[in-house]
Amino acid sequence: MAKNRHEELGLSNEEVLEMYKTMLLARKLDERMWLLNRAGKIPFVISCQGQEAAQVGAAFALNRSEDYIAPYYRDMGVVLAFGMTAKELMLSAFAKAEDPNSGGRQMPSHFGQKKNRILTGSSPVTTQVPHAVGVALAAKMEKKDFVSFVTLGEGSSNQGDFHEGLNFAGVHKLPVITMVENNKYAISVPIEKQLGNPKVSDRALGYGMPGFTVDGNDPLEVYKVVKEARDRAVSGEGPTLIEAVSYRLTAHSSDDDDRAYRNKEEVEEARKLDSIFTFAVYLKDLGILTDEIENEFTNEITSIVNEATDYAEAAPYAEPEEALKYVYEE
Amino acid sequence: MAKNRHEELGLSNEEVLEMYKTMLLARKLDERMWLLNRAGKIPFVISCQGQEAAQVGAAFALNRSEDYIAPYYRDMGVVLAFGMTAKELMLSAFAKAEDPNSGGRQMPSHFGQKKNRILTGSSPVTTQVPHAVGVALAAKMEKKDFVSFVTLGEGSSNQGDFHEGLNFAGVHKLPVITMVENNKYAISVPIEKQLGNPKVSDRALGYGMPGFTVDGNDPLEVYKVVKEARDRAVSGEGPTLIEAVSYRLTAHSSDDDDRAYRNKEEVEEARKLDSIFTFAVYLKDLGILTDEIENEFTNEITSIVNEATDYAEAAPYAEPEEALKYVYEE
Amino acid sequence: MPVMSYIQAVTTALREEMQRDEKVFILGEDVGKKGGVFKATEGLYDEFGEYRVLDTPLAESAIAGVGIGAAMYGMRPVAEMQFADFIMPAVNQIISEAARIRYRSNNDWDCPIVIRAPYGGGVHGALYHSQSVEAIFANQPGLKIVMPSTPYDAKGLLKAAIRDNDPVLFFEHKRAYRLLKGEVPTEDYVLPIGKADVKREGSDITIITYGLCVHFALQAAEKLAEDGIEAHILDLRTVYPLDKEAIIEAAKKTGKVLLVTEDNKEGSILSEVAAIISENCLFDLDAPIQRLAGPDIPAMPYAPTMEKFFMMNPDKIEKAMRELAEF
Amino acid sequence: MPVMSYIQAVTTALREEMQRDEKVFILGEDVGKKGGVFKATEGLYDEFGEYRVLDTPLAESAIAGVGIGAAMYGMRPVAEMQFADFIMPAVNQIISEAARIRYRSNNDWDCPIVIRAPYGGGVHGALYHSQSVEAIFANQPGLKIVMPSTPYDAKGLLKAAIRDNDPVLFFEHKRAYRLLKGEVPTEDYVLPIGKADVKREGSDITIITYGLCVHFALQAAEKLAEDGIEAHILDLRTVYPLDKEAIIEAAKKTGKVLLVTEDNKEGSILSEVAAIISENCLFDLDAPIQRLAGPDIPAMPYAPTMEKFFMMNPDKIEKAMRELAEF
Numbered sequence A, B: 001m002a003k004n005r006h007e008e009l010g011l012s013n014e015e016v017l018e019m020y021k022t023m024l025l026a027r028k029l030d031e032r033m034w035l036l037n038r039a040g041k042i043p044f045v046i047s048c049q050g051q052e053a054a055q056v057g058a059a060f061a062l063n064r065s066e067d068y069i070a071p072y073y074r075d076m077g078v079v080l081a082f083g084m085t086a087k088e089l090m091l092s093a094f095a096k097a098e099d100p101n102s103g104g105r106q107m108p109s110h111f112g113q114k115k116n117r118i119l120t121g122s123s124p125v126t127t128q129v130p131h132a133v134g135v136a137l138a139a140k141m142e143k144k145d146f147v148s149f150v151t152l153g154e155g156s157s158n159q160g161d162f163h164e165g166l167n168f169a170g171v172h173k174l175p176v177i178t179m180v181e182n183n184k185y186a187i188s189v190p191i192e193k194q195l196g197n198p199k200v201s202d203r204a205l206g207y208g209m210p211g212f213t214v215d216g217n218d219p220l221e222v223y224k225v226v227k228e229a230r231d232r233a234v235s236g237e238g239p240t241l242i243e244a245v246s247y248r249l250t251a252h253s254s255d256d257d258d259r260a261y262r263n264k265e266e267v268e269e270a271r272k273l274d275s276i277f278t279f280a281v282y283l284k285d286l287g288i289l290t291d292e293i294e295n296e297f298t299n300e301i302t303s304i305v306n307e308a309t310d311y312a313e314a315a316p317y318a319e320p321e322e323a324l325k326y327v328y329e330e
Numbered sequence C, D: 001m002p003v004m005s006y007i008q009a010v011t012t013a014l015r016e017e018m019q020r021d022e023k024v025f026i027l028g029e030d031v032g033k034k035g036g037v038f039k040a041t042e043g044l045y046d047e048f049g050e051y052r053v054l055d056t057p058l059a060e061s062a063i064a065g066v067g068i069g070a071a072m073y074g075m076r077p078v079a080e081m082q083f084a085d086f087i088m089p090a091v092n093q094i095i096s097e098a099a100r101i102r103y104r105s106n107n108d109w110d111c112p113i114v115i116r117a118p119y120g121g122g123v124h125g126a127l128y129h130s131q132s133v134e135a136i137f138a139n140q141p142g143l144k145i146v147m148p149s150t151p152y153d154a155k156g157l158l159k160a161a162i163r164d165n166d167p168v169l170f171f172e173h174k175r176a177y178r179l180l181k182g183e184v185p186t187e188d189y190v191l192p193i194g195k196a197d198v199k200r201e202g203s204d205i206t207i208i209t210y211g212l213c214v215h216f217a218l219q220a221a222e223k224l225a226e227d228g229i230e231a232h233i234l235d236l237r238t239v240y241p242l243d244k245e246a247i248i249e250a251a252k253k254t255g256k257v258l259l260v261t262e263d264n265k266e267g268s269i270l271s272e273v274a275a276i277i278s279e280n281c282l283f284d285l286d287a288p289i290q291r292l293a294g295p296d297i298p299a300m301p302y303a304p305t306m307e308k309f310f311m312m313n314p315d316k317i318e319k320a321m322r323e324l325a326e327f
Ligand SMILES: Cc1ncc(C[n+]2csc(CCOP(=O)(O)OP(=O)(O)O)c2C)c(N)n1
Pocket: A074, A123, A124, A125, A152, A153, A154, A155, A156, A157, A181, A183, A184, A185, A186, A187, A248, A252, D029, D058, D060, D082, D086, D089
């Protein structure tokens, strides 16, 4: 039997089940989006698959009713944990007017929802890093107790904005947690061609903050390190850089064919560590995830995904002239 | 008596004297430029004072007839060592047509001279870092044995271009040496408000290259670390990041008044370590710099500076319409 | 009404807005203890403390980007770019982010940031301390670009910019800082962003310009007035988006239009002004639309001969005005 | 002559130039093994090896900056920005560096770099994969901006750009990549940068445009021809610096001018074209200069309704042409 590792982290059985369920919901929504894409119903998908454990583990370690997040495009697990619904995500996938992220203006996975403190994101990578630092600066100026949390891919950690943002946070000891989701590829470019030092967390030293590399397939390990980072942040000890290592299980996006640059075996090997599978094994081993609960989850999630899809598919697009709105305050 | 430290570095007495003389020439030229500025004869000066040891120590460790350099505005010591003359520097200070750097188009200290492989530089800081990496990439592609050498201030090491450039060099193990001249201030901002971790060389780790912090007031220590970096570079071991720590002895530039942000005592303290003084003591202690030689140097340099000044002052400005030239190839 | 310099008007606007609203804060290079390289923030560090007059690391993309994040949260950042020339590393944050935040979130988020920067030449600043950079941004819906020409306008427009709920680029001519003085009310007032302003009434020729060139054009107009030629001078004040109605009205008024900028000619703000006129009042024109601008070279050289060759001045404007008047 | 697609013409030009000159190399994101996200560099990695078709880290300022350094040394870099929208982080390197290297060094150094980027919409690319970014750069002396409209032009102009001794931005419409096909000679040829090209002769109205819009305008012109209205179509090809003579000639030819771009209207390339015409041929015009452009909103939305609302197409052009013809 597996050793119970969540108890010592202060996580109840209900909480870890909730984590698992969130991971599973993210995965199932993502899978459905691929089906919809292949069926010609939605033009584009970019996946969370393989990164759900890191996303959900991190989100659960935050204060989900106070902290601000600046997620990147793969973070379906993060935004679900922060209150965005399956329906809302599907509305975005279908580019419908009711999509709270952008009213159908942006591609799917360009998250943003003020009521859940999800900063609006764009396509150029890494611009969100200074934004999260700015929110953390506001927290410090206003003497508030929240933190900001920002994610990006390991390739994106080579952008100037990563450097400028993290150094700024380091100088002013701001309450911001940066998590690099290292999935070993930036589209076709593998880490060894992307990073002078493949261990992203080693960059923390240069900014005067602690850096940690953790197993991104283990939601509990990620939970722990983010939790500790949050504790440090709210007690004025400043920022943390975390690298969660996993693997991108799908092609980069629905527009990519990964056979040109990586082989099947490598992907198959990574699948064995897929957290949706390994975390379930852990929970089952401990008798927490019973067959009954598993069935219940599956059924519930299936109907959530179905309903979300049906609703979003039937929802109207924005009128053409809606495009003219909100360039400036109106 | 001081211990002879240059012999073990393979430096002859003549060479260290030559280093000293170059440092002294830089200092004297710089001092003259301040006088000319205060006399209203030249609009602007930005100084090398306090950084001559690092500059000259580094330059002498390079192959001065093959390597490419991308100096920053304080690097009078570097460009003198690479073949730019006092007259040429004065022509630039006076913005005269004959100035080889820019024909009087740029402010002084915006170095550039193709025949000496000094890349043309601009005012926005840190842009030269990727340029030097590009030259090093060319060296690798063309299987040539030269290296490129680039400098910048510690404040400038917070620009995105530093990060992007060094990581690029790290990935491809390019023969480029980056030397940060840490003079403790970026205009008015002291290092603790500038750098999350005040030790710039700690950033090297993140790019997969060795990083060293050395005493920038000691030309021999700088010589040694640059020499070793060059050896590694030409043998295919890739880039190095070096931080040479000294102090900015003048105000930021002739437009700055540093009394608003630092106190006299701090500056006086730093003057005690001024390399022009301490290196002379070393050379005298060893009996290498005799009174005779010192007088000879002083006289020679004085007349070089005088001649350069007179020549440059008398030289013509470019005709107004010259401004229209060389926007594109002609 | 007290007389103050252009830069004093800027400082006054900043101080008053910071006193009025605790959310307003300044960030930039050397803005704190030193009070800015031009002294635009002098005294504010002492009055408001480090975290409201924040010396940032030397990193413009972070200055903009951190400001944007704080603005999304609800603060009112006023970021300073030390020179307009050094705004370039922040272009991605300004164009991809600030300008698009409201639009891309379908009005869920907004980004009330002001980015101030000293621009312009004639100060021995050479290629990289003399540039006009407005044209780079003057094609990005979501942004507003304000370029005041007088101390009075500077105060009223900077206050308006700080209170505006959208991102505003605020370019101040660095030679105007101490050259221009004028009466500035001590009371609180704001001027409307997006509105041009007639700086001189006249019936013979129309000059449309902005920034320091307004001052030069007014000087030239006085010379012409001695010969009975009356110039109508429209100060654009906001160069993006442009005040079309005011431009059309001013062009129609005299039928002879001279556009003036210190920037290079091709692709400048003047191009759009000319396009608006030629689209809307072609048949009201008695002469081709004239543009007087810097030459199409990268920027102003350092040597005084070449700098003068590039830089706009009253004489050049006067000459162009006379030619147009005689057309 | 073989028929090839626009993107095949691009790939062919790259291959031929790399075969011709060992100094030519490609750098960018995913250009190597993957052959580029649009496959513009497909096959080149296998033919020329890693160091001539270099996958870079995800860092546009470095892509441009490292390319610039290599170009100063004497190489012939062809940098790819994965999407034109992602050129923004490289603006400082492009404007402050590439564009000014020859000028600032008084002709001592030069910077023969080409920066290619796919631009434009109509591909469900939404706000950040659909933009036209040329206006941001079309005010920077030292730069050249080329935007070919046909496979033939793409090959000839890309070769010219690579051989040019100054920096060239080369924007390829991503929807043109597979949509447009045409005859392309197998021989080596170059087309002149800086020259516009008459794509259709006509005597009733003049259309001046560039990029994919040329194709749309030609389609619209065929419709009009059915009704006896003959459109003269000038393809700018180089949008900066503009070919003034060709613009003036085309405008004078019919006296009725319609300018078309897919970009937003205010501050676009069209503004300068209108300014040139109104400065030089005011009295030759029989109608106000018309501009047909995207609305002034940040960029094209994702939802098909709103994307279509923004995107240029033959119908919109036809309508504007008919209105102008009837003026
Ligand atoms: C500034 C910028 N350049 C290029 C792109 C195109 N692009 C989108 S995702 C991506 C790779 C990102 O890799 P990584 O950061 O590792 O994140 P991952 O997709 O692997 O999660 C690239 C190059 C972009 N979105 N933004």
